[in-house]
Amino acid sequence: MKNNLKVERAIKNITQEELAKQIGVTRQAINSIELNKYVPSTVLSLKISLYFNKTVNQIFFLDETD
Numbered sequence: 782m783k784n785n786l787k788v789e790r791a792i793k794n795i796t797q798e799e800l801a802k803q804i805g806v807t808r809q810a811i812n813s814i815e816l817n818k819y820v821p822s823t824v825l826s827l828k829i830s831l832y833f834n835k836t837v838n839q840i841f842f843l844d845e846t847d
Contacts, residue, residue: 784841787815789833804828 790800797811806825813819830837
């Protein structure tokens with residue numbers, strides 16, 4: 782699974798730390814998600830999508846290997 786979380790953060794001009802605080806996770810968790818090293822839970826994906834006012838599918842998407 783891939784994501785465009787870094788792009789969404791840039792659009793809102795927020796840091797990983799600021800996003801992490803808003804959704805209740807660590808900055809390291811946001812970093813791992815952005816680097817595609819960690820697949821977030823459904824709940825975390827929904828929190829992220831709500832924060833950015835986007836659908837989950839607008840932020841997270843399947844890779845051809847998924």
